Amino acid sequence: MATAGPTSHPSASASSTPPSPNTTTNANTELTYDATVAELVPDTATPSDSDADSAFDGTSAASTSLASSILNYEYSNGRRYQGYRSGQYLLPNDEVEQDRLDLLHHIFLLLLDGKLYDAPIPYTPKRVLDIGTGTGIWAIDFADEYPGAEILGTDLSPIQPTWVPPNAKFYIDDAESEWVYGESEAFDFIHVRCLSGSINDWDRLCAQAYTHLQPGGWLEFQEPEAWVISDDDTLKKAENLCRWQQLVNDAASQFKKEIRLADSLKQRMLKAGFVDVYERVVKVPIGPWPKDPKMKEIGRYQREHMAMGIEPYTLGFIGKVLGWSEQECRVLTAKVINDVRDKSVHSYIRFFFVCGRKPQAS
Numbered sequence: 001m002a003t004a005g006p007t008s009h010p011s012a013s014a015s016s017t018p019p020s021p022n023t024t025t026n027a028n029t030e031l032t033y034d035a036t037v038a039e040l041v042p043d044t045a046t047p048s049d050s051d052a053d054s055a056f057d058g059t060s061a062a063s064t065s066l067a068s069s070i071l072n073y074e075y076s077n078g079r080r081y082q083g084y085r086s087g088q089y090l091l092p093n094d095e096v097e098q099d100r101l102d103l104l105h106h107i108f109l110l111l112l113d114g115k116l117y118d119a120p121i122p123y124t125p126k127r128v129l130d131i132g133t134g135t136g137i138w139a140i141d142f143a144d145e146y147p148g149a150e151i152l153g154t155d156l157s158p159i160q161p162t163w164v165p166p167n168a169k170f171y172i173d174d175a176e177s178e179w180v181y182g183e184s185e186a187f188d189f190i191h192v193r194c195l196s197g198s199i200n201d202w203d204r205l206c207a208q209a210y211t212h213l214q215p216g217g218w219l220e221f222q223e224p225e226a227w228v229i230s231d232d233d234t235l236k237k238a239e240n241l242c243r244w245q246q247l248v249n250d251a252a253s254q255f256k257k258e259i260r261l262a263d264s265l266k267q268r269m270l271k272a273g274f275v276d277v278y279e280r281v282v283k284v285p286i287g288p289w290p291k292d293p294k295m296k297e298i299g300r301y302q303r304e305h306m307a308m309g310i311e312p313y314t315l316g317f318i319g320k321v322l323g324w325s326e327q328e329c330r331v332l333t334a335k336v337i338n339d340v341r342d343k344s345v346h347s348y349i350r351f352f353f354v355c356g357r358k359p360q361a362s
């Protein structure tokens with residue numbers, strides 16, 4: 001494991017009490033267990049072109065004090081990729097991609113009404129691990145919100161900022177390698193967000209998380225399904241988008257890192273031994289087409305986020321795995337972005353929030 005911060009891990013100290021999913025104090029009134037939230041109803045009253053463009057701010061800087069191989073970035077198609085474990089992850093790590101990840105963080109915050117996690121954790125987490133932390137934005141927010149907690153973020157890319165809260169630390173580490181934390185370093189909360197397409201063996205990931213959680217500790221996945229659907233058949237009009245997502249999924253299967261697996265996480269957690277496992281599914285619209293004002297706002301951001309993601313997914317999955325040329329990728333990208341911006345298409349992606357607890361005695 002290479003580190004972008006101090007090498008020693010603070011020792012774990014939190015205790016926990018088993019919670020009951022039915023007695024959660026979670027303030028999100030939409031929260032129901034093992035349920036999909038209310039249907040998205042299209043807004044027929046507002047003119048479809050009335051949505052303003054979204055705006056967001058994202059900044060990041062490379063971490064310092066790293067082994068040089070980690071900073072040996074690779075470049076292709078005008079994008080920058082990680083050098084550590086080269087080729088294991090297909091998406092770039094440059095500023096444009098970091099902006100996309102930070103926008104995605106904003107979408108998650110809107111979905112969770114400003115909360116950073118969904119799990120009904122009955123204690124304040126004290127030792128937290130964020131796997132595949134990306135820009136570290138979740139970990140940094142968590143560290144700010146819980147100054148008494150120690151947060152570790154790990155990733156293949158050293159793209160986390162240098163100036164971070166003192167209780168946040170970042171390490172360069174491959175989540176698919178053996179986790180090296182000692183027994184005294186066990187976590188009381190592990191967070192995994194948006195790692196579809198990053199992980200080959202999800203069962204092993206769940207098992208390693210289980211091993212490295214304290215008894216009573218919680219694991220939470222926040223994972224979009226990576227499959228666009230519509231309830232009113234309007235997606236049929238978006239032929240390029242439909243073709244594109246099938247190609248990306250085929251490439252991910254060929255690469256042996258599936259991207260459409262969010263609906264398997266609950267079973268995987270149960271298999272690993274977690275209890276009180278629940279799954280909450282939220283339909284996240286692509287575009288401001290729903291009537292509900294909150295979902296309208298989320299849809300506006302998600303459309304922008306999707307538009308930013310088409311190029312890196314096309315170049316990474318369809319280009320690098322299926323062998324399409326850059327030119328072919330760019331033509332398809334332009335067509336798919338057009339479909340994403342088609343206001344007559346009422347499409348959405350299902351976001352899965354899947355949480356579970358390690359039993360007290362195991």
Ligand SMILES: C[S@@+](CC[C@H](N)C(=O)[O-])C[C@H]1O[C@@H](n2cnc3c(N)ncnc32)[C@H](O)[C@@H]1O
Binds near residue numbers: 131137
């Ligand atoms: C889509 S981003 C999500 C980032 C972050 N979790 C978030 O939600 O903002 C996926 C991240 O996982 C990292 N990653 C991919 N494979 C990984 C692996 N095997 N071990 C650790 N990190 C990995 C990538 O470098 C990238 O930063």
